[in-house]
Amino acid sequence: MKKKTARLYFIDAMRAWAILMMLQGHFVDGLLDTAFRDDTNTIFGIWKYFRGITAPVFFTVSGFIFTYLLVRGDKVGFENPRVKKGIKRGLELLLIGYLLRINLFGLLQGQIYESFYLVDVLHCIGLSILGIVGIYLLTFKRKGFVFPLVLAAAMFSIFLFEPLYATWNFSSLPSFLANYLTRSNGSVFTILPWFGYAATGGFLSLLFSRFKNFKYLYPTAIVSTAIIGIGLILFSSDFFYILYQNTDIQLFNNILLNNYLFIRLGNVLVVFTVFMLFRGLLQNPTLLKIGQSTLSIYVVHFIILYGSFTGLGLYRFLNHALTPEVVVPSALLFMVVSTYTALQYERHKEFIKLNIASTLHFCWIQTETLALYTASLLKTLFFRLLRRLGLAKN
Numbered sequence: 001m002k003k004k005t006a007r008l009y010f011i012d013a014m015r016a017w018a019i020l021m022m023l024q025g026h027f028v029d030g031l032l033d034t035a036f037r038d039d040t041n042t043i044f045g046i047w048k049y050f051r052g053i054t055a056p057v058f059f060t061v062s063g064f065i066f067t068y069l070l071v072r073g074d075k076v077g078f079e080n081p082r083v084k085k086g087i088k089r090g091l092e093l094l095l096i097g098y099l100l101r102i103n104l105f106g107l108l109q110g111q112i113y114e115s116f117y118l119v120d121v122l123h124c125i126g127l128s129i130l131g132i133v134g135i136y137l138l139t140f141k142r143k144g145f146v147f148p149l150v151l152a153a154a155m156f157s158i159f160l161f162e163p164l165y166a167t168w169n170f171s172s173l174p175s176f177l178a179n180y181l182t183r184s185n186g187s188v189f190t191i192l193p194w195f196g197y198a199a200t201g202g203f204l205s206l207l208f209s210r211f212k213n214f215k216y217l218y219p220t221a222i223v224s225t226a227i228i229g230i231g232l233i234l235f236s237s238d239f240f241y242i243l244y245q246n247t248d249i250q251l252f253n254n255i256l257l258n259n260y261l262f263i264r265l266g267n268v269l270v271v272f273t274v275f276m277l278f279r280g281l282l283q284n285p286t287l288l289k290i291g292q293s294t295l296s297i298y299v300v301h302f303i304i305l306y307g308s309f310t311g312l313g314l315y316r317f318l319n320h321a322l323t324p325e326v327v328v329p330s331a332l333l334f335m336v337v338s339t340y341t342a343l344q345y346e347r348h349k350e351f352i353k354l355n356i357a358s359t360l361h362f363c364w365i366q367t368e369t370l371a372l373y374t375a376s377l378l379k380t381l382f383f384r385l386l387r388r389l390g391l392a393k394n
Helices: 009-031 042-072 079-098 104-108 120-141 146-160 190-212 217-247 248-258 260-277 285-291 294-306 314-318 325-346 347-387
Strands: none
Touching: 009 042, 009 104, 009 260, 009 285, 009 294, 009 314, 009 325, 009 347, 042 079, 042 120, 042 190, 079 120, 079 294, 120 146, 120 190, 120 294, 146 190, 146 260, 190 217, 217 248, 217 260, 285 294, 285 325, 294 314, 294 325, 325 347
C-alpha cells in the first residue's frame, strides 16, 4: 500500500493568490492611463509594491511545488518518474510560451514577428524546472545535503552578482538566445535573476520534505521565515553598506544602489509566513482549484489581454486609456472571466481534448482521402494526355 503524502494546501493557496495578483497587475499596468500613475499616491504606491511581489512569489512557489514532488518518492536519479515528467513539463511550458506569441495573420503573410522570440514567465519557469532537474541529476548520488546546498548557492550567487551580468548585452548571441539573458530586446523576464527565486523555492521545499514529520514544523517555519524575511527587508541594504564601507568592493555598493532582489526575497518569505499562519483557513475548494489551474488561467488571460494568435487583445485597443474608476471594476471582471473560463476548461479538459483529437483525426482522414482521389485523378488525366499524344497505348 502506498504511503500518502500530506498535501501542502497553503502552497496551492499561495499559487492562487499569486495568479490572481498577476491577472489584476497585468490588466491595470497595461490599461491604466499614465496620467494616473503617481508614485506619491498612497493607493497606487501600495498597488505597485504588491505588484512587485507577485512574480517573485510565483517563481518561488513554482520551484517549491516541482522540487517537493521531485524528491517525495522512493526512486532516485533517472529512475525517478518525476525526472521525465519534469523535462516534459519544462519543454511544454517553453512551447506554450512561444505559441502564445504566435500571430496567425503574420504567418499567413510569411512573417514571424520579433515579439515571437521575446521571453516571458512561462519560458523562464519552464527553463527553471529544467535547471532544477539538471541540478538534481548532478547531485542525487551525493550526500543528501548537497542538492539543497547547490540550490541555495545558486540563488545567492545569482542575486549577489546581478549588478555584473545585468550590464551585459549578450550581443554576440543570436537574439532568440540573448532574450533569455537580457531585457534589452524587449523580453519581460530573463532566466537570470528569476531562476534564483525558483531555486529558493526548491531549497525551501527540501527543508519541508526533510522535516515533514517534525512535530513543530509549522511553528518553526513560521518564526524562521518571519525573522529572515523581515531581516532581509529592513536590514539587507544596511548589511551591504557595511560590507562596502569595510571592504571597498564596488559590487556591494552596486547592490546597495538597487537592492531589489534580496528585499523581494524577504517579501516572499513574509508571504510564506502569512499563508502558513492562516493555513487552516485556506482550504476552500475553489481557491485550491484556482491554485492548481494556474497554467490554464495564465493562458486564458494572455489570450484575452494580449491577443495571442490574432493580436486582437484588450491591450491593443485600450492601451493606457482607462481611468481608475473604470480600470478597478474592469480588472475585477477580467479576473473573474479569466478564472471562470480556465476552471471550466479544467473541468471539461478530457472531453475537449477528446473532441480536438477526434476532429484532427477526421480532418486527417479526409485529407488523406482527398489526396488519394487527387492522385488517382491526376494519374488518369496524365495517361489520357499520353494516349492522345500517341505516347501510350490504350
